[in-house]
Amino acid sequence: MNPSPTSLQPAAAQPAGAVLDLGVGGMTCASCVGRVERALRKLPGVQEATVNLATESARIVFAPDAGLQDGATPEARARRAVRNAGYEPRDAAAAVDAAASSPWQGFGPVALGLLLSAPLVLPMLAGLFGLHWMPPAWVQCALATPVQFILGARFYKAGWHAARALSGNMDLLVALGTTAGWGLSVWLWATAHPGHEPHLYFEASAVVITLVLLGKWLEARAKQQTTAAIRALHALRPERAHLLTPDGEVDVPVAEVLVGDRLVVRPGERIPVDGTVAEGRTQVDESMLTGEPLPVPREPGAALTGGSINGDGRVVMQVTAVGAQTVLARIIHLVEDAQAAKAPIQRMVDQVSAVFVPAVLLIALLTLAGWLVAGHGLEAALIHAVAVLVIACPCALGLATPAAIMVGTGAAARHGILIKDAQALETAHRVRVVAFDKTGTLTAGRPRLTALKLAAGVDEAALLQAVAAVQGGSEHPLARAVVQAAQERGLALPGAEAVRAVPGSGTEGCALGRVLRIGSLRWMESMGADLGRLAAQAQALQQDGATVSAVAERSAGQDSPWVVQALMAFGDEPKPGAAEALATLRARGVRCVMVSGDNRGAAEAMARRLGLDPAAGEVWAEVLPQDKARVVRALQAGASAPGLNPAAQGRATVVAMVGDGVNDAPALAAADVGLAMGNGTDVAMHAAGITLMRGDPRLVAAALDISRRTVRKIRQNLFWAFVYNVAGVPLAALGYLSPVVAGAAMALSSVSVMANALLLRRWRV
16 A cells, blocks of 8 residues: 555556656765756656655656657666666665664674774874874775775765766765875885885775765664654554454455455554444544544544554444555655655755865865975875865755755654645745635534524425435535534435536525525525515624525526525534634734635624634635635735735735635645645645645644744755855865864764754654
């Protein structure tokens, strides 16, 4: 049940924009990332290729016609391109499996390097205490050579591939620098006068390689923690399920479960797939999916989500979704998408990295030439050039952004905030206006029929029965309220014919021989239906804060007029925490606006209960679904109140839209940041950049907060990555840093960037 698109369909069946996720082994710095991306983008049919150093993965988007060429699939060509670039293609799932391995895996070469380097370093440390002793030259060479050419073979291999491709990377810098130090030592040893012990630099080359290996190992350990969120989500999926058959319970692999199967879930077990409760009652812990700490009750007919933990009740569930269609699979897919994506700020880093290594090589040559011209001899000139090569490795630069994004999205996912793409994460902290849909977002979305006002001579029970029949198949909250009211009165729901939903207006259909239209007062007005004596009652109900719909009937023939037979008033309640959420956002300087299709009286009455001020332009009422995107664009243009000309307002504003329904999808897509309530529709979740899994408005402020903290970490990481290089390269060129110190500083820069990003794991809602 892996939702990641790790393989492609055959060319004939390939969908538009087919996506391939591929693991890439052997990358060490930002220059490696650029090199792999260039190699992949040269492939025929590739529309886009992005490479992530922190996850060691590539995501390639192929054009629909990227079919077979000479028998090679797009995946095969991508793998070959990665290998030809000097790196190891892997399955995307291998990265998760590798991250779950022992934290000491890969420490062997580091331990051997430390063991061989120690006799070279200890005499240097002893010199600080007045003890002057150094192993003979042959001993130094014997200790340093295995480190240089066996443990350091990876640098030569990767550096050679980079040089052959006329590009540079960290491995090339390390290979050039340490080889120069080792070669200089051999030359000084070979040309020394008999009886004279020259100062050799074997310890510098050996220690630099060992420190770089140590830094990469520490970096790999830190990466294991950054991928903890994905591994935790994968771990939620049980391996087996108890299938209920005519012969009793049979344990089967979850991969064999089909939609429609009946499964038994015992107390304390994880729910294997999505479904509904068929028998029994229980409480379910959904904290790993939604961040909600308290168990939620589940009765027959209630939904069950795969990966959540059953409480103390035995239940039988009916399977409704398996494999990639389950909620858990889609969550994993969303988090993987966010962690594989490249934030806009990373583009600037990529541009810097493209010229970084060639610039470092030039600076190293200038350093060598400068010291020679100054008359300090080849030995000193080479040592200072080596220090420049070693300290300038752009490892930290390549890790700065993806490491912070991985940890930030993982921390958010643990609290029920799913960030779909890195751009939404980077943009959310700049939001200055949040537009909320009303029903289902700020309110509970479970309105009740509070009043039914009838025209003269209308039978209440007969009309309610016909209206409920027409609206029986609708998922609209007001329609469900009508059906519930009819059921509470014991009215049977007959079949309805010619039922049609009119977006933004209402529903029409035929039931019990009556042709009805049920919808907004605005719709009634547009069709010429006169409210008559009910008009005053409609105004009074709206002033009391009720949402008012009308029922119109056509008595005979297509040309006969529509006659309003009744008014229906609905009342809803604010969501728990909605007022608190708005207050929190306002306290942070974010303007809050409610957008509703309700009449102005009902919308303003609810707004006041939530703490919003209609007089300050914080309520946009009577907005048709297709016009919500227009409201978002007006807010982006700086409109401060409904009806004002946005062109006359202030400067452009970053706007977030929060909604839960199909009608909100255009507005969610139009906003700078779309936030969908997880209890809403799939369409809304698809259109939004961020999904709030438990539908709590308080998570809006939390989503903006994790964005702010993640962007802060990115900037801190980039600052330190640049500082290490900008400060270190001149110091090394001027002779203030030895190659050993330069190697330690380079390794420290990568580890410090990862450690700083990991601080985000402490974030709490």
